[in-house]
Amino acid sequence: MNPRARIPWQIWIWPALLVVLAVVAWLLPWRDWVPLLRAWVESHERTGWLVFILVYVVVVMLPLPAAAMSVVGGLAFGWWGFPLSIAGSILGAIPPYLIGRHWLREPILRRIGSPRVLAADRVIARNAVIFVALLRLTPVLPFTVQNWLLGLTAVRFWPYIWATLAGLAPGTLAMVWIGEMGGLASAEVEDATLWLVGGGLAAFCVMVLWIGRLATRELRRAGFDEG
Known part of the structure; x- marks a missing residue:
């Protein structure tokens, strides 16, 4: 079997996580507390948005599950959770980058700056947008x-x-989608609506899997292989 034809196990993480979270969103007793959460958000309006973004920034900067915050965003804000989660992700990603770039990069490169490391650094810089996305x-x-x-x-x-921003959008949308499913499950909606949302989420899982395969292939072409 051609080793390049094998599907890396990491590609399955997103679809598996989406399926698990979707099942949880379907089964948990959202009716008990999601309406209370959304009522608090509606009563506080922009304050609720700001609190959510600030908490999201802290979660992103610390080793905490940021994806869970996007699910909460869907639960609390519905589809507005998507731009709010994106904003929290981007703002939370800036401080670690700036600290690494201005204070840690040079000392670390002086210690481990082998020709191979420096060559990889140049490749990343030349293909920065594609690589990061x-x-x-x-x-x-x-x-x-x-x-x-x-x-x-x-x-x-x-x-x-x-x-x-480009790389986070699909996964963030999926997490918010799951949170929105929990919000729908807590409201008086027809089963057909839930099945429609769930079917869309399943299709989205397939798309994420496909994108993951393409992403891994491109990373390998750039010389970043597991082996």
Whole structure:
């Protein structure tokens, strides 16, 4: 069997996680507390948005499950959870990058700056947007770890931001979608609506799997292989 034809196990993380979370969103007793959460959000309006984004930033900067925050965003804000989660992710990704770039990069390169490491750094810099976007799409490393490591590379600030935005959008949308499913399950909606949302989520899982395969293939072409 051609080793390049094998599907890396990391590609299955997103679809498996989406399925598990969707089942949880379907089964948990959301009717008990989701209406209370949404009522609090509606009564506080912009304050609720700000609190959510600030908490999201803290979660992203620390080794905590940021994906769970996107699910909460869907539960609390519905589809508005998507732009709010994206904003929290981007704002939380900036400080680790800046710290790594301005204070950690040079000392670390002086210690481990072998020709191979420097060559890899140049490859990443030349393909910054593609590399960062595909890295965000492929859940090989936790998002927080990616932020710190990318700060050690030659990737410039704005390519880092735009590529992060592009790479995070599909996964964030999926997490918010799951949260919105929980919100629908807590409301008086017809089963057909829930099945429609669930079917869309299943189709989205297939798309994420397909994108993950393409991302891994491109990373290998750039010389970043597991073996």
